[in-house]
Amino acid sequence: MGMWFRLIFACSLLLLLLGICRGSKIGVCYGRNADDLPTPDKAVQLIQQHNIKYARIYDSNIQVLKAFANTGIELMIGIPNSDLLPFSQFQSNADTWLKNSILPYYPATKITSITVGAEVTEASSNVSAMVVPAMKNVFTALRKAGLHKRIKVSTTHSLGVLSRSFPPSAGAFNSSHAYFLKPLLEFLAENRSPFMVNIYPYYAYRDSSTNVSLDYALFESSSEVIDPNTGLLYTNMLDAQLDAIYYALMALNFRTINIMVTETGWPSKGSPKETAATPDNAQTYNTNLIRHVINNTGTPAKPGEDIDVYIFSLFNENRKPGLESERNWGLFFPDQTSVYNLDFTGKGAVDVSTGANLTSSNGTWCIASSTASEADLENALNWACGSGNVDCSAIQPSQPCFEPDNLVSHASFAFNSYYQQNGATDVACSFGGVGVRTNKNPSYDNCLYMTTGSKAATAASNATASPTRASSSAAAQRISLQIPGYYSLAPFLLLFFSVFY
Numbered sequence: 001m002g003m004w005f006r007l008i009f010a011c012s013l014l015l016l017l018l019g020i021c022r023g024s025k026i027g028v029c030y031g032r033n034a035d036d037l038p039t040p041d042k043a044v045q046l047i048q049q050h051n052i053k054y055a056r057i058y059d060s061n062i063q064v065l066k067a068f069a070n071t072g073i074e075l076m077i078g079i080p081n082s083d084l085l086p087f088s089q090f091q092s093n094a095d096t097w098l099k100n101s102i103l104p105y106y107p108a109t110k111i112t113s114i115t116v117g118a119e120v121t122e123a124s125s126n127v128s129a130m131v132v133p134a135m136k137n138v139f140t141a142l143r144k145a146g147l148h149k150r151i152k153v154s155t156t157h158s159l160g161v162l163s164r165s166f167p168p169s170a171g172a173f174n175s176s177h178a179y180f181l182k183p184l185l186e187f188l189a190e191n192r193s194p195f196m197v198n199i200y201p202y203y204a205y206r207d208s209s210t211n212v213s214l215d216y217a218l219f220e221s222s223s224e225v226i227d228p229n230t231g232l233l234y235t236n237m238l239d240a241q242l243d244a245i246y247y248a249l250m251a252l253n254f255r256t257i258n259i260m261v262t263e264t265g266w267p268s269k270g271s272p273k274e275t276a277a278t279p280d281n282a283q284t285y286n287t288n289l290i291r292h293v294i295n296n297t298g299t300p301a302k303p304g305e306d307i308d309v310y311i312f313s314l315f316n317e318n319r320k321p322g323l324e325s326e327r328n329w330g331l332f333f334p335d336q337t338s339v340y341n342l343d344f345t346g347k348g349a350v351d352v353s354t355g356a357n358l359t360s361s362n363g364t365w366c367i368a369s370s371t372a373s374e375a376d377l378e379n380a381l382n383w384a385c386g387s388g389n390v391d392c393s394a395i396q397p398s399q400p401c402f403e404p405d406n407l408v409s410h411a412s413f414a415f416n417s418y419y420q421q422n423g424a425t426d427v428a429c430s431f432g433g434v435g436v437r438t439n440k441n442p443s444y445d446n447c448l449y450m451t452t453g454s455k456a457a458t459a460a461s462n463a464t465a466s467p468t469r470a471s472s473s474a475a476a477q478r479i480s481l482q483i484p485g486y487y488s489l490a491p492f493l494l495l496f497f498s499v500f501y
Contacts, residue, residue, distance in 0.1 A: 023294075023296060023306060024293045024294060024296050024306045024307050024308060024309070025053070025054050025293075025308040025309070026052075026054065026290050026293050026294060026308075026309055026310075026311065026344065026346075027052065027053070027054030027055055027056060027074075027076075027308065027309070027310040027311070028047065028052050028054070028055055028056070028310060028311050028313070028314050028331070029055075029056045029057075029058075029262075029263055029310050029311065029312040029313045029314065030043060030047070030055050030056065030057050030064075030313070030314045030315075031057075031058060031312070031313045031314070031315070031317050032057075032058075032061075032064075032317070033317040033319045033320050034315065034316070034317040034318045034319050034320075034334065035318065035319060036318060036334040037315055037317075037334050038334065038335075038336055039063075039067075040061075040063050040064045040066075040067035041067045042336065043067070043314065043315075044067040044068055044071060044073070046314075046332065046336050047073065047314070048071060048073070050344055051344060051345070052073070052344055053072070053073055053074060054073065054074045054075075054076075054308070054310070055068070055073050055074070055075055055076070055310075055314075056075075056076040056078075056115075056262060056310045057075065057076070057077055057078060058078040058080065058115075058118065059077070059078055059079075059080055060077045060078070060079070060097075060101045060102060062101070062105075065077075065101075065102075065105040065109045065111075066105065066109070068109045068110070069105060069108040069109045070108050071110075072110060073110060074110050074112045075109060075110055075111050075112065076111075076112065076113045076114070076115060076262070076310070077102075077111055077113075077114055077115070078114070078115040078116075078118065079097075079114065079115065079116045079117065079134070079138070080117075080118065081117050081118060081120060081123055081127050084116070084117050084120075084127050084130040084131065084134050085127075085130055087116065087130075087133075087134035087137055087138065088130035088131075088133035088134040088137065089133075090137075091137050091140060091141070093137070094134070094137035094138045094140065094141040095141045095144065097141070098138070098141040098142065098145060103145060106147075111151055112150070112151060112152065113151060113152040113153070113154065113193075114138060114151060114152070114153050114154075115154060115155055115156050115196060115262070116131060116134050116135045116138055116153060116154070116155050117130070117131045117134065117155045117156075118155070118156045119156055119157060119158045119160075119198065120155065120180075121157065121158065121160060121161050121174075121177055121180070122158050122160055128177070128180040129179075129180065131155050131180065131184065132180070132183045132184050132187060135153050135154070135155060135184075135187060136187065138153050139153045139187075139191065148191075152191075152192075152193045152194065153191065153193055154188060154193045154194055154195070154196045154260075155184070155196065156196040156197065156198055156262045156263070157195070157196065157197045157198070158197070158198055159197065159198070159199055159200075159241060160174075161173060161174060161177060161181070161197070162174060162244060162245065162248055163175065164244075165240075165241060165244035166240065166244070167227040167228060167229055167230075168227055168230075168232070168234070168240050168241075168243035168244045168246075168247055168300075168301065169227050169229040169230045169232075169243070169247050169301075170229065170244075170247070171243065171244030171245060171246070171247035171248040171251070172247075172248050172251060173248050173251075173252070181252075182252075185249070185252065185254045185257065188254075188257050189254055189256055189257055192256075193257075194257065194258045194259060194260035194308075195245065195249065195257050195258070195259050195260070196259075196260045196261075196262040197245060197259060197260070197261060197262065198261070198262055198263035198264070198312075199238060199241050199242065199261050199263070199264045200263070200264060200265070201217040201218075201236075201237035201238055201241070201264075201266075201285070202217065202265075202266050202267065202276065202277075202285070202325075204217060204237055204241075205217040205237070205276060206274060206276060206277075209276075212237065214276060214281070216235075216236060216237055217236070217237045217276075217285070218236075218266075218281060218284050218285050218288065219235070219236045219238070219284075219285065219288030219289065219292060219427075220284065220288065220425060220427070221235050221236060221427060222425070222426035222427055223235075224430075225240065227243075227300075230300075230301070232300035232301060233300060234300055235427050235430070236288075236292070238261075238264065238289070238292075239299040239300060242259060242261070242299050242302075242307070243299050243300060243301040243302070245259055246259065246299070246301050246302055247301070258306075258307075259307060260307070260308045260309075261307065261308070261309040261310065262310050263310060263312040264289065264309060264310070264311065264312060265282070265285070265286060265311050265312040265313065265329050266281055266282040266284075266285035266286060266329075267282060267325035267326075267328045267329050268281075268282040268328050268329075268330075268339050268340065269324060269325065269328035270323060270324050270325035270328065271323050271324040271325065274323060274324065274325050277324075277325045277328065279339060279340045280340075282339070282340060283340040283341065283342060286311055286331070286342055287342060287343065287346075288423070289309065289311070290311075290342075290343070290344060290345075290346040291346040291422060291423075293307065293309045293346070294345075294346040294389075295346070295387065295388060295389050296387055296389075297387060297388075298387070303387070304387050311331065312329050313329045313330050313331070314330060314331060314332060315330040315331075315332050315333070315334055316328050316329070316330035316332075316333060316334065316339070317329075317330065318334075363439055363441075364424060364437050364438065364439060365416050365419070365420075365437070365438050365439075365440070365441060365442055365449055365451075366412075366415045366416045366418075366419035366420075366424075366428070366429035366435050366436070366437055366438075367412035367415060367416060367435070367436060367438055367442050368380075368407075368408045368409075368411035368412045368415055368431075368434060368435065368436075369433075369434050369435065369436050370408055372408075372433075372434035374407055376432060376433075376434045377407050377408065377411045377434055378407065379432075380411060380415070380431040380432055380434050380435070381407070381410060381411040381414050381415075383431075384411075384414040384415060384417070384418045384431070385414055388414075388418045389418075389421075390414050390417045390418045390421070391417065392410075392413075392414050392417075394413060394447070395409075395410040395413050395414065400445070400446040400447045400448075401413045401447035411434075412442060413447070413449065415429065415431055415435045416442065416449045416450065417449075417450055419435070419437075420450045420451055421450075
């Protein structure tokens with residue numbers, strides 16, 4: 001009996017461990033408001049070619065669902081605002097829809113979430129009152145089919161759902177939406193569904209360029225915006241907007257609801273007054289966005305927090321109304337050629353002037369400040385080797401960059417690796433003020449510091465040391481098993497094996 005108990009406990013612990021190691025996701029929105037797009041089959045092939053594992057559509061079109069079958073792509077589907085009334089009125093409508101439009105294609109088509117309505121607070125007609133009843137009916141239909149734990153139900157919002165977003169710590173929901181938001185947030189918390197929001201720093205810049213710098217909107221800022229209430233430092237608009245939502249949720253005591261960004265992006269073309277809508281800016285924003293997300297950086301208020309993000313949109317859509325930019329958010333033209341080069345892995349730095357991978361960092365490196373405190377260096381080093389996704393095996397004992405065995409030397413190697421992997425920008429060498437740029441190559445002996453576009457020579461040393469940097473003083477070495485972007489696993493693994501064996 002004791003052995004079986006230990007086995008069950010160990011298996012449960014392992015499942016919990018796997019759940020912890022989920023990580024953030026990057027997906028793409030597949031909008032179809034156009035008359036010149038390729039067939040769904042070809043669109044899905046394009047998504048696969050670029051190794052995109054997550055996609056969002058805005059309805060439950062049968063041909064599109066079929067196209068995603070057996071691809072392994074996790075798909076978010078939608079119920080448009082025009083269908084909210086029948087879904088909210090009768091449970092039978094939701095049951096019939098699920099039976100006829102979803103179940104015949106599931107699980108071959110890997111549907112993982114359903115959005116019930118979209119940005120209803122922005123809709124001209126008052127449909128927000130229908131959202132929660134419709135969500136509950138869809139959830140009940142899923143529960144009857146035994147799918148309520150596999151497919152999440154939520155709805156999407158614009159940032160206009162907030163009445164205040166700056167400073168982030170003062171984030172608050174618009175009180176005029178209280179009648180709609182309270183039951184919605186209760187539903188999300190009860191069923192562990194995410195708060196879905198569409199966030200566009202582009203609009204914040206376009207509509208208030210005197211208050212918002214372009215670099216801040218593009219993740220390129222070399223300066224920081226300080227939240228006066230918390231002292232937190234923000235280097236980009238997206239993080240500030242996300243934290244405003246976090247604080248708005250916390251103000252209503254909904255602390256357990258996760259946030260999912262169901263749309264964000266940057267247009268590549270606009271009207272004459274939309275001067276920021278260019279291919280270069282679109283490429284810069286989405287490249288930096290992808291890197292920011294997959295590094296599991298989190299936000300200043302939620303460091304290391306997983307957040308799933310969907311880039312809008314797969315194609316330019318020529319039937320969308322409004323300014324010229326509205327028809328030019330696509331990553332691809334309808335003929336399936338790229339509007340600009342985009343690395344979905346987030347590992348490459350892109351030269352926006354040529355679209356080519358960078359092969360140098362203009363002769364600059366990032367090293368640790370010799371005047372920084374040991375505590376600040378240690379914190380920054382641990383972050384770089386953990387959440388920063390830097391391969392720190394080269395500074396482990398017996399490896400090329402272990403000597404000299406001191407904090408400044410080890411931090412310098414890690415800081416430079418992060419700096420080069422993240423575009424060699426001023427921000428990428430900040431590290432809370434303990435990183436400094438230099439024009440002198442800090443490489444020595446067999447310890448070669450990487451430059452942008454290169455691979456660290458030390459990474460080829462077939463090192464088998466832990467990927468996290470260990471505090472390597474002679475008195476004590478703190479070596480932890482860690483997967484970049486995830487939580488430290490060593491305590492869990494030790495407990496797992498001790499229980500089982």
